[in-house]
Amino acid sequence: MRTTPAKATMGWLGIFRLGLVQAAIGAVVVITTSTLNRVLVVELALPAMLPGILVALHYFVQVLRPRLGYGSDIGGRRTPWIIGGMAVLGLGALGAALSTALMASNLWLGIACAVVAFLAVGLGVGCCGTTMLVLLSKSVAKEKLAAAATVTWVMMIVGFIITTIIAGKMLDPFSLTTLVEVTASVAAAAFLLTCLAVYGIERSSTSAADSSNAAPAAASGGFMAALREVWSEPHSRRLASFVFVSMLAYSAQDLILEPFAGAVFGMTPGESTQLSGMMSGGTLVGMLLVALVCTVGARGRMGALRLWTIGGCVASALMLVTLAIAGFVGPAWPIAPTVFLLGLANGAYAVAAIGSMMGLVGRGRESREGTRMGLWGAAQAIAFGIGGIAATGAVDLARAATGSLPAAYGSVFVAEAALFVVATAFAVRLSREDTQSSVEVDIQGVSATYMTEAGRG
Numbered sequence: 006m007r008t009t010p011a012k013a014t015m016g017w018l019g020i021f022r023l024g025l026v027q028a029a030i031g032a033v034v035v036i037t038t039s040t041l042n043r044v045l046v047v048e049l050a051l052p053a054m055l056p057g058i059l060v061a062l063h064y065f066v067q068v069l070r071p072r073l074g075y076g077s078d079i080g081g082r083r084t085p086w087i088i089g090g091m092a093v094l095g096l097g098a099l100g101a102a103l104s105t106a107l108m109a110s111n112l113w114l115g116i117a118c119a120v121v122a123f124l125a126v127g128l129g130v131g132c133c134g135t136t137m138l139v140l141l142s143k144s145v146a147k148e149k150l151a152a153a154a155t156v157t158w159v160m161m162i163v164g165f166i167i168t169t170i171i172a173g174k175m176l177d178p179f180s181l182t183t184l185v186e187v188t189a190s191v192a193a194a195a196f197l198l199t200c201l202a203v204y205g206i207e208r209s210s211t212s213a214a215d216s217s218n219a220a221p222a223a224a225s226g227g228f229m230a231a232l233r234e235v236w237s238e239p240h241s242r243r244l245a246s247f248v249f250v251s252m253l254a255y256s257a258q259d260l261i262l263e264p265f266a267g268a269v270f271g272m273t274p275g276e277s278t279q280l281s282g283m284m285s286g287g288t289l290v291g292m293l294l295v296a297l298v299c300t301v302g303a304r305g306r307m308g309a310l311r312l313w314t315i316g317g318c319v320a321s322a323l324m325l326v327t328l329a330i331a332g333f334v335g336p337a338w339p340i341a342p343t344v345f346l347l348g349l350a351n352g353a354y355a356v357a358a359i360g361s362m363m364g365l366v367g368r369g370r371e372s373r374e375g376t377r378m379g380l381w382g383a384a385q386a387i388a389f390g391i392g393g394i395a396a397t398g399a400v401d402l403a404r405a406a407t408g409s410l411p412a413a414y415g416s417v418f419v420a421e422a423a424l425f426v427v428a429t430a431f432a433v434r435l436s437r438e439d440t441q442s443s444v445e446v447d448i449q450g451v452s453a454t455y456m457t458e459a460g461r462g
Contacts, residue, residue, distance in 0.1 A: 015144035024160035029195035031164030063127035064390030074375030094129025095192030102188035142363035151299035251428035256392030291352025317354025329415035
């Protein structure tokens with residue numbers, strides 16, 4: 006018998022508090038994937054491939070997200086998993102800093118320790134991030150999903166910015182000892198912030214409903230049975246495919262945009278960095294636009310999210326093709342507005358997709374919300390791990406084959422556009438299924454009301 010789901014009761018303060026958790030995740034991750042990256046390549050003069058592999062490891066280990074989400078399904082509470090995940094993330098970041106310092110005296114032992122540390126970072130991000138999104142999804146009303154998704158992304162960016170400013174000042178004058186001390190301080194602050202942010206936040210009717218549904222998850226054959234159940238749900242399987250394909254296209258842009266600007270448009274490192282900032286600004290504007298329209302707008306907010314997801318994918322594909330054309334035109338092309346519009350399309354698609362994920366996490370078998378969100382999160386993480394490597398490798402291959410920089414970068418941009426077109430097809434199919442399911446629910450509700458009234462008569 007299905008239990009009637011509790012009404013979502015979380016207000017804006019609760020959304021902001023969970024956004025602080027995302028900010029804490031961003032603060033620790035930026036130290037691990039950005040600052041340590043620079044230290045390994047510049048200060049220790051190690052091959053750039055080393056931090057690339059370590060960062061890829063932190064993505065690939067997140068294939069365990071479904072298992073971590075399932076663990077929170079069994080207990081019915083998400084808070085311990087959020088706090089535990091942040092603890093693992095912080096310890097992993099500290100281990101990564103210690104490993105970096107160790108490489109200066111014992112390279113291979115330091116690399117071995119760094120592998121373990123980055124795996125811990127990935128596990129911490131997967132555990133904390135997955136369960137935080139499930140808690141947010143179960144606690145927020147549907148009309149606030151787009152805004153809630155925007156808050157989490159913006160707060161993560163805020164975490165990036167604040168950490169880079171403060172840690173940057175603390176790291177000067179630089180030493181490996183200072184690096185370890187700063188990383189430890191950031192990790193401790195992030196853990197404390199997370200504990201304060203989630204304290205008492207799960208004491209609501211929504212969490213009570215989750216607890217009441219915990220028994221079926223524990224008594225139905227374990228994790229593999231739960232994963233098979235979630236994968237057998239058409240919307241879960243198609244959404245996982247959509248997330249993987251779209252995020253593959255989304256992440257592939259990151260590592261080739263600035264080299265493209267420098268090699269084809271002759272931009273200096275400072276100019277290409279500003280161009281990257283222009284794209285980030287467009288992404289932020291796109292996110293805020295979707296949140297505003299879907300929250301303040303008229304009825305049909307979930308339908309609006311679906312339309313923004315589809316429209317964002319189509320617009321991203323068009324702008325990538327435009328970027329490919331721009332490479333053949335050269336410096337005469339208005340590259341900055343083009344990149345801004347690409348960021349705008351990316352931001353609209355990304356926040357609408359996350360809002361849709363949050364809206365769909367409760368559909369299907371009860372007590373599987375964590376497993377379901379974990380499946381989608383794993384698809385995203387694997388796509389990010391593959392995206393950068395595949396894009397840079399594809400540029401090298403295309404350059405060797407064509408001998409032309411515009412053709413090399415253009416072919417990769419067109420391939421990314423094709424991925425967004427495939428993602429659009431998945432999004433359209435999901436939209437049709439969601440509409441049909443909503444109609445069926447409405448019909449069932451009307452029938453149930455009629456039968457009740459008839460019985461009273």
